[in-house]
Structures are given as structure tokens and as C-alpha cells.
Amino acid sequence: MILAQTFAQKALARASGVTEVSVGTTVDARPDRILSHDNTAAIAKIFSQFGLEHVYESEKLAITLDHAAPPPTPLHARNHAEVRKFVSDQGINNFFEVGRGICHQVLSEEALILPGQLILGADSHTTHFGWMGAFGAGVGRSEAATLWATGELWLRVPESIQVTLSGALPLGVSSKDLCLHLIGQLGADYGLYSSVEFDGSGVSTLSIESRMVIPNFMAEIGAKNAYLPPDDLVFEWLSVHSNRNDKQSSIRENAIYPDQGAVYSQAVEVDLDTLEPQVACPHSVDNVKSVQAVAGQKVNQVFLGTCTNGRLEDIAVATRLLHGRKIANGTRMLIVPASSQVLQAAIEQGYITTLLEAGATLGTPGCGPCMGNHMGVLAPGDVCLSTGNRNFRGRMGQPEAEIFLASPEVAAATAVAGMITDPREFEAL
Amino acid sequence: MNPQKRIWKYGDNINTDVIFPGKYTYTMHDPTEMASHALEDLDPTFASNVQTGDIIVAGKNFGNGSSREQAVTCLTAAGVGAVIAISFARIWYRNAINNGLPAIICPRAVAEAEHGGHIMVDMQHHTIALDAHNFPFAPFSETARDILEVGGVIEFVKQKVQNQIDS
Numbered sequence: 055m056i057l058a059q060t061f062a063q064k065a066l067a068r069a070s071g072v073t074e075v076s077v078g079t080t081v082d083a084r085p086d087r088i089l090s091h092d093n094t095a096a097i098a099k100i101f102s103q104f105g106l107e108h109v110y111e112s113e114k115l116a117i118t119l120d121h122a123a124p125p126p127t128p129l130h131a132r133n134h135a136e137v138r139k140f141v142s143d144q145g146i147n148n149f150f151e152v153g154r155g156i157c158h159q160v161l162s163e164e165a166l167i168l169p170g171q172l173i174l175g176a177d178s179h180t181t182h183f184g185w186m187g188a189f190g191a192g193v194g195r196s197e198a199a200t201l202w203a204t205g206e207l208w209l210r211v212p213e214s215i216q217v218t219l220s221g222a223l224p225l226g227v228s229s230k231d232l233c234l235h236l237i238g239q240l241g242a243d244y245g246l247y248s249s250v251e252f253d254g255s256g257v258s259t260l261s262i263e264s265r266m267v268i269p270n271f272m273a274e275i276g277a278k279n280a281y282l283p284p285d286d287l288v289f290e291w292l293s294v295h296s297n298r299n300d301k302q303s304s305i306r307e308n309a310i311y312p313d314q315g316a317v318y319s320q321a322v323e324v325d326l327d328t329l330e331p332q333v334a335c336p337h338s339v340d341n342v343k344s345v346q347a348v349a350g351q352k353v354n355q356v357f358l359g360t361c362t363n364g365r366l367e368d369i370a371v372a373t374r375l376l377h378g379r380k381i382a383n384g385t386r387m388l389i390v391p392a393s394s395q396v397l398q399a400a401i402e403q404g405y406i407t408t409l410l411e412a413g414a415t416l417g418t419p420g421c422g423p424c425m426g427n428h429m430g431v432l433a434p435g436d437v438c439l440s441t442g443n444r445n446f447r448g449r450m451g452q453p454e455a456e457i458f459l460a461s462p463e464v465a466a467a468t469a470v471a472g473m474i475t476d477p478r479e480f481e482a483l
Numbered sequence: 484m485n486p487q488k489r490i491w492k493y494g495d496n497i498n499t500d501v502i503f504p505g506k507y508t509y510t511m512h513d514p515t516e517m518a519s520h521a522l523e524d525l526d527p528t529f530a531s532n533v534q535t536g537d538i539i540v541a542g543k544n545f546g547n548g549s550s551r552e553q554a555v556t557c558l559t560a561a562g563v564g565a566v567i568a569i570s571f572a573r574i575w576y577r578n579a580i581n582n583g584l585p586a587i588i589c590p591r592a593v594a595e596a597e598h599g600g601h602i603m604v605d606m607q608h609h610t611i612a613l614d615a616h617n618f619p620f621a622p623f624s625e626t627a628r629d630i631l632e633v634g635g636v637i638e639f640v641k642q643k644v645q646n647q648i649d650s
Contacts (some may be wrong), residue, residue, distance in 0.1 A: 080624065080625075080626055092508075092509050093508070093509070093551075096509075096512075100637060102646050103637055104637075104641055105644065105645075106644060121508075121509065122509055123612070127510065129509070129510035130509055133509045135509065146565050176550060177550055178548065178549050178550040178574055192574050193549045193550065193574065193577070194550055194551075194555075194574060194577060194578040194581060195550075195552040196552060196578070196581045196582070196636045197578075197581060197636065199575065199637075199640075200636060200640050203640055203644060204640065204643065204644070208626045210624075242544055242547055243495075243496070243543050243544035243547070243570060243572075246544065246570055246572065246573065247573050267620055274546060274547075276544060276572055276573065312650065337500075338496055340496075422544070425500075425505035425506075425508070425549070426500075426504060426505045426506040427505065427506055427508075427509070429504070437534075442548075444498075444500065444548060445523050445547060446498045446499075446500035446501060447500065447501055448500055448501060448504050448523075448524035449500045449505065451504075451505075451506050453524040456487060462568055466542040476573060
């Protein structure tokens with residue numbers, strides 16, 4: 055008899071070609087997609103040690119140049135050149151050049167992963183793909199090389215944590231605040247090795263772009279993967295974005311839902327109506343306070359971008375708050391769209407004009423300064439409010455700088471005031 | 484060789500950015516240079532004083548954050564022989580095993596260990612000796628043990644690929 059199964063059990067059973075897997079066992083899983091980015095050249099060096107001429111299934115690879123793009127130094131440029139050579143030598147079709155955007159956003163926009171599939175990526179935020187009900191997990195460089203060589207990887211079937219959402223987000227509060235609330239309450243190791251599986255009536259109240267924030271951010275509580283149950287909104291979005299003409303019905307058929315009665319190691323409930331804007335304070339992501347508790351903190355740089363919050367919806371809310379206003383003296387605002395499609399839509403909507411008039415500046419779509427490589431790294435003593443996902447000491451290039459993390463709403467309000475500010479004070483919301 | 488190893492003790496959530504800063508990830512490949520930046524934003528005294536075989540002892544969630552494998556290989560290049568913690572972030576843990584670095588979960592040893600003190604790890608009998616006490620730790624999973632035994636995942640996969648070619 056097959057017992058009631060979690061999403062993680064079902065997804066890993068499918069990926070390893072068996073009918074059923076138990077929590078805690080190890081499976082040899084075959085991913086549908088293998089992601090890498092600027093680290094592709096380093097993975098290729100490891101792969102070359104295996105003595106194989108070709109990767110096992112080149113059509114499964116997807117490669118972006120996003121982490122230091124365009125390259126800020128000759129060494130970074132050489133790294134990109136090595137990536138392009140590998141792509142050419144191996145005949146990789148799914149390669150995305152400098153400026154196309156951040157791997158997780160681009161692979162979503164290209165519908166290169168679909169509900170119920172498994173994606174393993176040499177990037178810790180590969181949990182991202184849970185927004186559509188796929189199983190996404192991060193791996194290291196050696197494991198990416200292993201996948202290129204053999205097409206499979208051992209994975210432990212994780213325990214699952216159930217997070218039930220009810221209600222709907224109030225004005226001025228976003229899914230980023232939900233994430234910060236969760237990590238603030240539960241801690242940065244609450245989800246270690248676990249599949250964080252959301253359910254409840256609150257899920258369907260969230261836009262697609264708001265949903266993308268959540269599994270992405272669950273990497274910060276240690277999750278192996280995260281999951282939102284896909285609905286018609288997801289199937290339609292993917293169908294529109296797929297250039298293989300995947301039909302909504304076939305995408306829907308492959309979606310996976312946990313069984314009633316599936317066993318969860320923990321259960322958490324959140325009423326979205328009760329949430330308030332949150333801020334993660336230096337130097338850890340779980341050092342979370344309400345926006346009122348840190349209001350007035352002076353900020354030199356506001357960074358709107360990253361795989362967590364660099365999408366059109368995020369740029370739109372910043373535009374509403376900054377319309378007809380100026381960014382405060384002594385503060386600079388850097389906007390890095392998550393992808394070229396996001397940038398193009400933001401231009402078409404007139405958002406970019408409004409933001410430039412307010413005094414913001416724009417970077418090439420990609421990861422921007424999030425990990426301290428380029429395009430807005432900090433000086434000693436700088437204070438940055440970022441819409442990203444990590445505020446570790448030295449993260450943005452300088453250990454004597456401070457990073458606060460918050461929603462795009464808080465970021466825009468903070469840019470106007472030059473200090474951390476509650477966005478609910480703005481009527482334009 | 485003295486089986487007693489020196490302890491470098493740190494707290495909870497020692498993240499990959501303080502172990503190996505992101506600004507170096509795409510440009511620094513030389514192991515000696517990587518070792519010279521190990522833990523630079525956490526403990527600037529570490530890289531210049533660490534000796535081969537020294538052991539890092541830490542709290543919960545060691546290695547959280549990025550998937551960057553250099554957060555393991557900068558430590559192995561610096562000579563670190565093992566990391567003992569209350570818990571590990573999952574990608575760092577896998578990266579450690581894959582590079583032949585024992586990542587040992589043993590909360591009792593963590594509680595007793597002191598910075599600068601001495602410790603002895605017996606991988607065969609799964610015990611840690613600290614002062615007069617012995618602390619057992621759980622054996623590695625079968626797959627992790629197989630990978631550790633050949634010194635890391637690269638050698639492990641090489642053998643697997645060779646076996647496939649031979650058969």
C-alpha cells in the first residue's frame with residue numbers, strides 16, 4: 055500500500071524512476087534541467103578530469119552569464135570567455151548571454167523547467183523553481199560536474215515542513231515580508247535539509263511574481279527545496295512563456311500535489327492579514343525587526359534588484375512611490391532588473407523614465423552588487439538597504455559596511471527619505 | 484605525527500561569505516591564494532596561523548548561504564582536517580564530503596571544545612577525544628562514506644565512469 059506522500063516524496067520518486075520513496079532514504083535522481091552560470095568554467099575544469107569528451111545530455115544544461123556581467127575586470131572577462139568556449143565545444147543551446155538576466159528569472163521566463171520536474175543548479179537559490187511546483191535544489195561545482203558526466207546525483211529524500219497561508223497581504227506588505235517574518239520567527243536553520251511546502255487559501259491570492267519570492271528565499275532558512283501548489287495562473291503563465299508551445303493541459307497533467315494526510319515534520323500557520331513590513335538587520339538574515347523598530351536608520355545606498363525582488367512588480371511599486379519625488383540627498387538608488395524582459399517591460403510602462411527623473415540609476419540585468427563583485431559594491435561605513443536575500447558581513451564587497459534587507463516598498467520609501475521608512479506612510483501605495 | 488589537533492572555535496551560522504568572500508569566486512583559483520583568504524571576514528588571524536590538521540569547531544548551521552565550493556576548498560587548502568559542528572548547511576555539507584573533508588555532527592563535543600584547545604578525531608571508531616572524554620558521533624551514510632574513502636567525489640566519479648567504459 056502506498057502511504058500518503060509529500061510533494062518532495064512524489065517529485066523525487068518520479069525523478070528517480072520509482073513509484074514510491076520514503077523520507078530519509080537516498081535516491082539516484084535524474085534532473086530534467088542542470089543550471090550553472092559564471093561558475094560554468096570552473097565546473098568545466100572539474101569535468102575535464104573525468105576523461106569524457108562530451109557531457110552526458112547537453113540538452114539538459116542551461117547556462118547564464120549573470121553573476122559578474124558584464125565583466126568588471128580582465129579576469130572576470132577571461133572567465134566568461136572560458137564559459138563561451140565550453141558552450142560552443144559542447145553545443146549547448148540553452149545559453150544566455152550577458153544582459154539576459156539572472157539564471158532563476160531567465161529559466162522561468164523561458165519555461166525551461168515545468169511543474170513536477172527536478173532542476174539541480176550550481177546556485178543556492180535554485181529553490182526558486184518551487185514557485186511553479188517544481189523541485190529545485192542547489193548543488194556544488196563538483197556535483198554539477200558529476201551531473202554533466204553521469205546525468206544523476208544521490209539525493210536524500212527530505213522531511214517536509216508544512217506552511218499554511220490564510221488571508222491576504224495588506225497594502226504596503228509583500229511576500230518578501232512574509233519571508234522575513236518566517237525567518238525572523240523560525241531562525242536561519244529551521245528548514246535545514248527540509249522541503250518547505252506551502253498550502254492554504256492565501257497562496258492563490260498572490261501574483262506570480264510575488265510567489266517567485268517565496269521558494270527563492272526559503273534557501274535562507276536552510277531548505278533543500280520549497281514548493282507552492284501550482285494553479286491555473288501558473289499553467290497559463292508558463293504556457294504563454296513557453297516557445298515550445300507546451301499546452302496548458304499538458305503542463306497541468308504533470309503537476310504534483312501532496313496527498314491529504316501526508317506526514318510533515320513541522321507545521322506553521324501564517325495569517326497574511328496580520329503581517330507588517332519587516333527588515334533584516336546586519337549581519338544575518340534572521341535578525342529581523344519590524345520596520346518601525348528600525349525606522350530612521352540612515353542609508354547611503356538603496357539597491358532594488360536580485361533574484362528575490364528584481365521583477366516588474368517590484369519596479370512598479372518603486373515607481374508609484376517615487377513618482378514626482380526625488381531620492382534624498384546623501385542617498386543613491388541603484389536598480390538592476392532581474393532580466394532583459396523585465397527591463398523592456400519597465401521601459402514600455404514608463405517606469406524607467408519616472409525612476410531616472412527621481413534620481414535613480416540603472417544597471418545591466420543580472421545579479422548586480424548582491425555578492426560583492428561589481429556594479430555598486432560598498433565602501434567601509436556604507437549602509438545599504440537591499441531587496442536581496444543575504445546581508446552577511448562582507449557580502450557586498452566590504453566587511454565594514456552594513457546591509458539591511460527589505461521589500462521593494464520599504465526600499466522605495468527609504469530612498470525618498472534617506473532613512474529606513476515605513477512605506478505605509480505613502481498614499482501612492 | 485601527533486594525533487592531537489588544535490581547535491579553532493566559532494559560533495552559529497558561520498556563512499559562506501565570511502568563509503570565502505563572493506568577490507573572489509570567479510577570479511581566484513590558486514589553492515594557496517584561496518587559503519590566504521579563508522575566514523577573512525570572520526577571523527583575520529586564522530589564515531596566517533592555521534596549521535595542517537587543525538580542526539574547526541562551530542555551532543549550528545555551519546556553511547549557510549552560497550553554494551560556492553571554495554567555502555570548503557579554501558579550508559582544505561589551508562590544511563583544515565575536519566569541521567565539527569552542531570549542524571551543517573546542506574550544500575556546504577555535501578561540498579565538504581565531495582572534497583574529502585570530514586564534516587562531523589557532534590553537539591556534545593562542540594559544547595566541551597575550547598578555542599585553542601586540543602582534540603583528536605578517530606574516523607574509524609567514530610569518536611572524538613577531548614581532554615579525558617570520548618564523544619561518539621553517528622557514522623556517515625553509505626554514499627558519503629564511499630566518497631570520503633576515495634578522497635572525494637572527483638575520484639569517486641572517475642572510478643564510476645571508468646567502470647561504465649570497462650563494462
